[in-house]
Amino acid sequence: SYQSTASAPAVLYSDPTPPSPSQPPSQYNPLEHYVPCLAPSCNKHYTSSLLGPTFYLPQQPHQLVRKKAFCVKCANQELRLANHKVKQTFESMRQNAGRKTLGQIAVEFELWKEQFHQDRALEAKALIASQKKKVLKIAGSINNQKEKTPATPAPTNNDKNDESWDWRYTPRPCTRKDCKSQWYSPFDNKLYFLYHTSRPSGLIPLPTLCPRCAKTDVEAAEERMEGRKNEGTMWEQWCEEVRRDREMEVEFWEKAQERLVREEG
Ligand SMILES: [Zn+2]
Numbered sequence: 001s002y003q004s005t006a007s008a009p010a011v012l013y014s015d016p017t018p019p020s021p022s023q024p025p026s027q028y029n030p031l032e033h034y035v036p037c038l039a040p041s042c043n044k045h046y047t048s049s050l051l052g053p054t055f056y057l058p059q060q061p062h063q064l065v066r067k068k069a070f071c072v073k074c075a076n077q078e079l080r081l082a083n084h085k086v087k088q089t090f091e092s093m094r095q096n097a098g099r100k101t102l103g104q105i106a107v108e109f110e111l112w113k114e115q116f117h118q119d120r121a122l123e124a125k126a127l128i129a130s131q132k133k134k135v136l137k138i139a140g141s142i143n144n145q146k147e148k149t150p151a152t153p154a155p156t157n158n159d160k161n162d163e164s165w166d167w168r169y170t171p172r173p174c175t176r177k178d179c180k181s182q183w184y185s186p187f188d189n190k191l192y193f194l195y196h197t198s199r200p201s202g203l204i205p206l207p208t209l210c211p212r213c214a215k216t217d218v219e220a221a222e223e224r225m226e227g228r229k230n231e232g233t234m235w236e237q238w239c240e241e242v243r244r245d246r247e248m249e250v251e252f253w254e255k256a257q258e259r260l261v262r263e264e265g
């Protein structure tokens with residue numbers, strides 16, 4: 001297994017110091033951290049920093065390479081399907097050979113395979129390009145101009161086709177008043193776990209606060225929950241409200257963060 005998700009030692013929760021960003025914002029390259037999988041109908045994120053050194057090398061038996069821009073599970077699945085297609089094509093060439101010799105079939109198959117490799121390489125290139133567009137903020141790019149056009153096309157159900165820049169992968173400022181922490185990204189390799197894993201309380205640290213403030217905030221919320229535990233059935237309802245309020249809080253503050261991230265640079 002190349003990547004382990006969601007299972008982390010409980011000891012992380014009691015770690016007194018929150019993790020800090022991998023790099024200062026000026027050196028932060030979102031592509032080296034958690035990025036979205038571009039396989040259709042997959043919503044996962046993955047980081048190439050957790051992949052083994054052979055992950056993108058040609059694989060036996062047909063020397064096919066895994067698709068970059070796909071998460072581990074999707075890349076493995078796609079490779080399996082591609083290998084299957086190679087095998088099937090060879091079988092069908094043999095069955096429909098007519099009066100061709102085995103040598104002729106072998107040559108045809110090699111030609112087909114070469115084309116297949118080329119097609120896959122082109123597909124991979126396009127996928128990498130659209131992942132870059134989604135993750136990297138490029139000053140003055142079409143993405144930013146598109147923002148200002150009032151006649152935006154109707155949103156589609158499948159936002160995989162939406163290649164525009166998603167601000168969330170770029171470092172953002174903490175929304176706690178007077179906090180001077182450096183800008184951070186919840187998709188940072190070192191911070192992803194903190195911001196994307198439910199704690200035993202069911203709460204997730206707010207992505208709109210820097211690691212330190214997020215940790216203080218979630219611990220305070222958990223303390224308040226603990227403090228009212230003796231309220232019986234009311235308690236669970238109240239906890240549910242706390243969770244909902246936090247979701248709304250994220251929605252509200254992310255708008256403010258987005259504005260600042262877009263204005264920057
Ligand atoms: Zn995936």
Ligand SMILES: [Zn+2]
Pocket residue numbers: 174175176179180181209210211212213214
């Ligand atoms: Zn902060």
